[in-house]
Amino acid sequence: MARIMKYEFIKNRFRYLVMIAIMIIVEIAFLISNAFSYRISTGMSVILILAGLGTLLIVIFEGIAMYNRDLREKSGYMLFMTPIPSWQILLGKITVILIVGSTLFIGYCFLGFADIHLIASAMKRDDPTSSLVPAIAKLLDSLYSGDTVITLIKLLICIICLVTYLVCLAYLASTISASVLRGKKGEKLISIVLFLALFILVVYISSKISNISDAVSLDMGTNGLELKLFENFNEAGASIIFELGCSAAAFAASAYLLEKKVDV
Amino acid sequence: MDFTNDKPIYLQVIEDITSRIVSGEITAGEKLPSSRELAVTYRINPNTASRVYAELERRGIVFTKRGIGTFVSDGNVSDLKNEKVTKAVGEFVETMRGLGLNDKEIEAELSAYLKERNQNENRV
Amino acid sequence: MKIECEGLTKSYFAKRAVDQVNLELTGGHIYALLGPNGSGKSTLMKILSGLVKKSEGSISVDGKQLDWRAREDISYTPTEPFFYSYMKVSDVAAYYDDFFKDFDRARFYDLIKDMEISPDMKVRSLSSGMLAKVKIAAAMARRSKLILLDEPFNGIDLLSRDVLAKMIIGEMSEGSSLVISSHMVEELESIVDMAVFMKNGRIAEMCDVETLRINENKSIADKYREIYSEV
Numbered sequence: 001m002a003r004i005m006k007y008e009f010i011k012n013r014f015r016y017l018v019m020i021a022i023m024i025i026v027e028i029a030f031l032i033s034n035a036f037s038y039r040i041s042t043g044m045s046v047i048l049i050l051a052g053l054g055t056l057l058i059v060i061f062e063g064i065a066m067y068n069r070d071l072r073e074k075s076g077y078m079l080f081m082t083p084i085p086s087w088q089i090l091l092g093k094i095t096v097i098l099i100v101g102s103t104l105f106i107g108y109c110f111l112g113f114a115d116i117h118l119i120a121s122a123m124k125r126d127d128p129t130s131s132l133v134p135a136i137a138k139l140l141d142s143l144y145s146g147d148t149v150i151t152l153i154k155l156l157i158c159i160i161c162l163v164t165y166l167v168c169l170a171y172l173a174s175t176i177s178a179s180v181l182r183g184k185k186g187e188k189l190i191s192i193v194l195f196l197a198l199f200i201l202v203v204y205i206s207s208k209i210s211n212i213s214d215a216v217s218l219d220m221g222t223n224g225l226e227l228k229l230f231e232n233f234n235e236a237g238a239s240i241i242f243e244l245g246c247s248a249a250a251f252a253a254s255a256y257l258l259e260k261k262v263d264v
Numbered sequence: 265m266d267f268t269n270d271k272p273i274y275l276q277v278i279e280d281i282t283s284r285i286v287s288g289e290i291t292a293g294e295k296l297p298s299s300r301e302l303a304v305t306y307r308i309n310p311n312t313a314s315r316v317y318a319e320l321e322r323r324g325i326v327f328t329k330r331g332i333g334t335f336v337s338d339g340n341v342s343d344l345k346n347e348k349v350t351k352a353v354g355e356f357v358e359t360m361r362g363l364g365l366n367d368k369e370i371e372a373e374l375s376a377y378l379k380e381r382n383q384n385e386n387r388v
Numbered sequence: 389m390k391i392e393c394e395g396l397t398k399s400y401f402a403k404r405a406v407d408q409v410n411l412e413l414t415g416g417h418i419y420a421l422l423g424p425n426g427s428g429k430s431t432l433m434k435i436l437s438g439l440v441k442k443s444e445g446s447i448s449v450d451g452k453q454l455d456w457r458a459r460e461d462i463s464y465t466p467t468e469p470f471f472y473s474y475m476k477v478s479d480v481a482a483y484y485d486d487f488f489k490d491f492d493r494a495r496f497y498d499l500i501k502d503m504e505i506s507p508d509m510k511v512r513s514l515s516s517g518m519l520a521k522v523k524i525a526a527a528m529a530r531r532s533k534l535i536l537l538d539e540p541f542n543g544i545d546l547l548s549r550d551v552l553a554k555m556i557i558g559e560m561s562e563g564s565s566l567v568i569s570s571h572m573v574e575e576l577e578s579i580v581d582m583a584v585f586m587k588n589g590r591i592a593e594m595c596d597v598e599t600l601r602i603n604e605n606k607s608i609a610d611k612y613r614e615i616y617s618e619v
Contacts, residue, residue: 003486011472077470080439082487083459182400259456263440272598273578302482304558307550309418309581312598 004084004092008066012100015062019104021057023111025072031114045115052108056101060163064170065095071178072144076264087255093165094251101163102156132264157240165243168250169198175254179261202246206239265306274315277306281316285336286345292338296326299334313343389533389563391436395445397433398589405431407589408445413534413565418556420576421569423586429569430467431560432586433536435463436567446465446563449533460489463532465476465523467539471511477522488530499555517548524552528559534568540619541575553607573609583608585615 006215009016009117030044068075173195267276284290296317297305303313317334320326325344328334360370391413398406406428413419417418421429422529434440436447438459447454471480472590479539484491497507514522520540526536537556544604550571560566567584570576577597585592592615600606606614 005485006486013475074468074470075465075472076473077439077464077466078483081437081459081464082486083456085456261441263434267578269577269610270601270605272601274598300558304554306551307557308425308578309597310560311416311556311581312578357602 001088001092002086003097004079004082004089004180007079008093008096009100011066012062013116014262015058016100016104018105018140019058020107020128022051022055022105023048023108027111027115029093034115034118034122038123041115042119045112045123046121048112052105052112056105056159056163057102059097059104063093063101063167064174067171068174069095071174071262072187080264084254084260087251090171090251090255091206094164094171097167098163102159106156106160133188134170142153161240161243165202165247165250167200168247168254170195171248171254173198175257177261177262179257182263198250202243206242209239265317267376273308274312274319277302277305277312277316278319280306282344285325285341286348288341290336292336292341294336296334296336389413389565391534391565392448393445396432396435396442396447397444398428398435398440399443399501401536404589406435406442409589411584411591411594413567414564415533416426416563417478417582418461418580419567419571420580420583420608421567422547422573422576422608424581424616426595427586428589429586431589433464433538433567433569437462437533437536439464455583458568462531462536463488463534463537464592465527465540467542469511469519471522473512475508475576476507477505477511477514480511480522480526483528484526484530490531491526493530495559496525499529500527500533503551506538512531517545520544520548520552521555524555528555531564533564535561535564537566537568539570541570541572542570546552549575573605573612577608580608583611585612587615 026044026048030041030048034041042154070079173191175209176194177187178189182189265277265280266274267298281296283294283317290296296302299313300310302308302316305312306313315380317326317328321328321334325337325340326335327335360373365373393409393411395535396406396409396411397404409428409432423434425431431440435442436454438454438456449458452458470484470604475483481493481496482588484496485493500521503518503521505514505522509518511519511522524537524540527537540552543550553575556566556568568576568580582594583597583600593610593611597608600608602610604611
C-alpha cells in the first residue's frame with residue numbers, strides 16, 4: 001500500500017505544492033500588512049483559516065475526481081494492472097487524501113490562529129484602547145477554556161470522520177455507476193446523484209442519532225464574542241461511530257465491486 | 265529474409281543456410297549462431313529456429329556440441345551442391361514440360377540459350 | 389505455464405463481446421490473436437490481464453483462479469499510450485521496478501539503449517515509434533509467464549516494427565508465452581508459432597503455423613482470408 005500512496009502523492013504533487021505556496025504567500029501578506037493595519041492583517045488571518053477549509057475541500061474533491069479518471073480513462077491502466085488488491089488501492093488513495101487534507105488544513109489553521117495571537121499581543125502593546133482587543137481576548141479565552149490538546153484532538157477526529165465518509169460515499173457512488181452504467185450516457189450524472197443521495201441519508205440518520213449541531217458555536221454572549229468548541233462532543237460519539245461504520249460499509253462495497261465487477 | 269507463403273518457414277531457412285554453405289559463405293567447421301540468435305537474425309519464432317537446427321542435424325549437415333554451440337559438418341559441401349543442382353534441374357524440366365515441350369525441344373532450347381549467353385559475354 | 393479458459397463469456401447488456409471461449413495457452417509459444425475489429429480480441433486480452441471482469445466461465449493460471457495475484461505473472465501492454473503524463477522514461481522504469489518483482493531495470497535500459505531514447509525524455513514527447521519501443525521494452529524486461537501485447541504495431545513505422553519484432557523474439561523467456569493481437573497478419577507470419585482466430589466473440593480456429601503450411605499449404609494470411617471472407 002505504501003507504493004500506492006507514494007504514487008498518489010507524486011501524481012498530485014504539483015497541486016499540493018500550489019496549496020503550500022498559497023499558504024506561504026498569504027502568510028507573507030499577513031506579516032507585511034501587520035506592520036501597518038491591524039484590520040487588514042486580521043482579515044488575512046481569517047482568510048488563512050477559511051483557505052484551510054477550502055484547501056481541505058479541494059483535496060477531497062480532487063481525490064474523488066482522480067478516482068473517477070482512473071476508473072474511466074487510460075490513466076487507470078497503470079494503477080489497476082499492478083498486482084495489488086482493490087481494497088489496498090482504495091485504502092491507499094483514501095489515506096493520502098486524509099493525510100494531505102488534514103496536514104494542510106491544520107497548517108493553515110495553525111498559522112491563522114498564531115497570527116491572531118500576534119495581532120492580539122501587538123495590539124495590546126500598541127493600541128490598547130481599540131475595541132478589537134477585548135473582543136479577540138475573549139475569543140482566545142473561550143478557545144482555551146478547556147484543555148487545548150483535547151480540543152485539537154476532537155477537531156482532528158471530526159475532520160477525519162468527515163473526510164472519510166465523504167470520500168468513501170463518493171467512491172462508492174463512482175464505483176457503482178462504473179460497474180452498472182459503463183460507458184452509457186448519464187454515468188457521471190448518476191454518480192453525482194447517487195453520492196448526494198447517500199450523503200443526505202447519512203447526515204440525516206446521523207443527526208437523528210445525536211444532536212451535534214452545537215459542535216462549534218460562536219455566540220454573542222454577555223461579554224462579547226464567545227467561541228465554544230465541541231462542548232457536546234461526547235454525545236456526538238454515537239454519530240461518529242455511525243458515520244465511520246457507513247464509511248467502512250461503503251469502502252467494503254467499493255472494494256468488492258472494483259475487484260469483481262468493474263471494468264477499467 | 266522474405267518468406268513465401270506456401271512452404272514451411274523452417275524449410276525456407278534451411279534452404280538459405282545450405283545455399284550459403286554451398287557458396288562458401290559459411291565454411292565447413294564454422295560455428296553457427298545460437299538458436300536464439302538465428303531466430304532474431306531471420307526474424308522467426310524461436311521454436312522454428314530450433315526446428316531448423318534439429319532438421320539440419322538430422323540431415324547430418326550440422327552437429328551440436330552441448331554447451332558450446334552448433335557447427336557445420338565437414339565434407340558435405342559437394343553433396344549439398346549436387347542435391348541443389350538436381351533439384352534445380354528437376355524444377356526446370358517440370359516447368360518446360362508444363363509448357364508443352366518434349367525432351368528434345370528442352371535440350372534444343374537449353375543449347376540455344378547457353379550459346380547466346382556465351383556470345384554476349386564474349387562481346388563484353 | 390498453462391492458462392485455461394472454459395466457457396469464458398463477457399456480456400455488455402445485450403451483446404456478448406466474448407462468447408463461451410474455451411482456450412488453452414501453454415508456455416514456450418508466441419500466439420497471434422487475430423480477427424477484425426469487434427471480434428473480441430481486445431476484450432479477451434483485457435480479461436486475461438484483469439482489467440475487464442468476466443461475466444461467466446472460468447479462467448485458471450497454473451491451476452489457480454485468476455485474481456489480482458496473477459498480475460504478478462501476467463503483463464499487459466495496451467495499444468494506446470498509458471504511462472502517466474508526468475513520467476520520464478526513468479520514471480517508467482522506477483514504477484515497474486516498484487510494483488513488479490520480475491522487472492529487470494538493467495535489462496530495460498539495455499533494450500532501449502541503442503534507440504536514441506534517453507532516460508530523461510518525457511514519455512509524452514516521444515514519437516509513436518519510440519513510445520512503442522519503451523512499452524515493449526518494459527514488458528519484455530519483466531519475466532512474466534504470460535505477456536499480452538495488444539496491437540503493438542499500430543501506427544508504427546516499418547523500421548521500428550522490425551526492432552520491436554526482434555525485441556520480442558530475442559527476449560522471450562523459456563517457458564513463457566506471449567500473445568500478440570494485430571491486424572498486420574503478414575508481419576506476424578514468421579514471428580508466431582500458433583494462430584488463434586476470433587470471430588464474433590468466439591474462437592473460430594486455432595492452428596500451428598508450420599503445420600498449416602505443411603498440411604494445407606496455407607499461410608496465416610491465407611487462413612485469415614478463408615475464415616473471414618463473406619462467402
